[in-house]
Amino acid sequence: MRLKRKFMKTHLTRPRKGGAAKRRRQAEHRKRLVALGVDEAVVARMNPREVRTMLKYPAKISKEQ
Numbered sequence: 001m002r003l004k005r006k007f008m009k010t011h012l013t014r015p016r017k018g019g020a021a022k023r024r025r026q027a028e029h030r031k032r033l034v035a036l037g038v039d040e041a042v043v044a045r046m047n048p049r050e051v052r053t054m055l056k057y058p059a060k061i062s063k064e065q
Contacts, residue, residue: 029055036061 029051033043036058043051054061 026051033061 026048029048030043033051033054034040038054038061046054
């Protein structure tokens with residue numbers, strides 16, 4: 001059995017995430033944290049992974065405040 005062209009080229013035509021879109025998403029996440037009540041200086045020092053983990057549970061953020 002041979003591989004058809006449809007299956008051989010799928011990884012080449014898949015759209016990749018761009019750098020601008022990534023920065024835009026990260027900025028939106030930071031704005032969301034500030035809107036939830038986290039201090040802006042604290043959010044500025046956090047890395048993107050920490051920001052995402054905090055946004056997973058927004059109810060915990062409001063309880064801590």
